[in-house]
């Protein structure tokens with residue numbers, strides 16, 4: 005996907021289409037509650053106007069000595085006031101219920117689906133993308149709220165127009181109060197923008213302090229931090245990053261407060277001048293005493309609506325912080341989905357194998373490619389070991405095979421067909437993989453294994469076979485409820501050691517009955533040497549059995565050279581380049597080969 009496509013600024017117009025979409029979702033979820041969100045504010049505007057007019061009527065009728073009209077107007081004013089209180093309470097409650105429904109039942113699942121089912125991994129690996137995900141992950145409620153806040157702004161404007169019209173009936177000059185009422189809104193908007201700009205500018209130190217905080221309070225990192233004594237330094241850096249972030253934000257808040265003060269000062273002065281004007285009119289006999297009451301009532305509600313309007317507008321502006329990344333995520337998802345449109349079926353059986361043709365891959369923003377012009381053929385039915393130093397590109401090669409990324413250059417061919425043209429879901433359904441950073445699914449043991457092949461997840465025989473393939477039968481036997489044992493103490497289950505979790509991941513990767521590609525990316529790093537040896541022997545035996553049926557290729561990434569020796573093909577990577585390819589015997593016989601060097605170093609270390 006092109007960086008430009010997802011870095012374009014979001015146009016304001018799109019806010020309205022998002023709100024329209026949320027409105028339709030709300031209507032579909034509950035037409036009644038949705039209607040109420042319009043009916044209640046409309047009644048509130050009517051109540052404000054009715055209350056003010058009734059009060060004026062009551063005062064003027066009293067002064068004229070008309071008892072019954074005065075009583076009727078006073079009752080009307082009372083009714084208007086009561087309605088305002090009741091409607092105000094009703095408004096908040098019904099809006100809360102509606103927002104909750106739409107956020108939890110519609111927006112959140114859609115977001116989760118987008119994040120979890122995208123073909124690629126970029127959005128989960130790039131920190132700038134992750135930041136946006138972090139913002140929107142828990143923002144569904146606020147997103148829906150932004151729609152009703154925008155509707156609230158609309159009704160505030162209607163209320164302003166109605167109240168100003170009433171003031172205008174007393175003296176047209178009072179219409180100028182609209183300008184005074186609009187200034188706080190405009191000034192507040194400027195203040196909010198300053199805050200948003202400061203938050204964007206200080207996003208990096210803010211992100212850093214959060215990461216450092218998480219690191220310092222994370223159980224896994226806690227062990228190392230205590231042993232190394234890095235806790236104090238981490239706390240110092242966290243505090244420094246926090247200070248930097250907060251200094252910028254604090255300055256922006258002071259600026260915003262100054263704008264706010266300016267706006268309200270203008271409003272108060274204008275309001276005072278308006279009242280003085282009416283008093284002069286009454287003294288000169290151009291207005292009634294009721295007009296003063298109407299003016300005070302209306303002006304009080306005008307002040308309240310401006311105040312509400314300022315808050316709502318600020319909230320809508322703040323919602324931009326969520327709407328922007330939310331719309332970005334949707335653009336990103338749409339763009340990713342449109343690009344990932346492989347449609348060809350995967351072969352039933354691999355006949356030739358997989359060929360890398362001048363494959364290059366560069367991570368976005370990286371200076372050098374993680375894989376650099378790699379050309380190699382992996383024959384059908386073979387076991388291939390990838391070796392090389394840390395960061396040499398082994399995992400990247402596996403990820404390309406999984407279609408997590410597309411090559412930046414060159415092609416990967418599966419029996420001569422470009423992997424990018426294969427339907428990704430279909431290809432992955434014929435792949436099995438266990439990674440070094442495997443998932444820890446805190447379900448019960450059997451389910452955690454079964455997730456490796458959903459169609460057979462409930463099939464006890466398939467799960468049992470996978471458990472055996474991962475050499476995990478003893479482990480299951482020792483658990484209180486066998487396969488039914490809940491994993492993780494967080495959920496009232498048992499905790500597993502790192503190596504035991506790894507066996508679960510391996511079993512999960514052994515679930516699929518007929519894969520074309522089996523990948524093990526250092527999945528045994530936490531196991532002791534005998535366990536690793538045993539698992540590999542079982543795994544390779546199974547891989548060979550699968551290979552006979554489907555021509556499957558097994559790719560093993562390993563740092564233990566003893567594991568690589570039995571492979572049909574060993575590939576040595578160095579800084580992203582493929583520097584050697586051959587069997588163990590072939591590679592050790594090449595004088596000065598990197599493989600021979602590395603193998604020799606490990607062999608010496610074990611025999612010492």
Ligand SMILES: Nc1ncnc2c1ncn2[C@@H]1O[C@H](COP(=O)(O)OP(=O)(O)OP(=O)(O)O)[C@@H](O)[C@H]1O
Pocket residue numbers: 129130367368370374392393394395396397398399400401
């Ligand atoms: N998500 C990523 N974003 C940017 N660069 C990355 C990413 N993942 C890996 N790299 C870089 O790509 C290069 C190859 O990484 P890769 O993980 O493929 O190496 P590896 O041989 O598997 O390493 P290891 O043995 O440590 O697992 C490294 O320089 C690494 O820093």
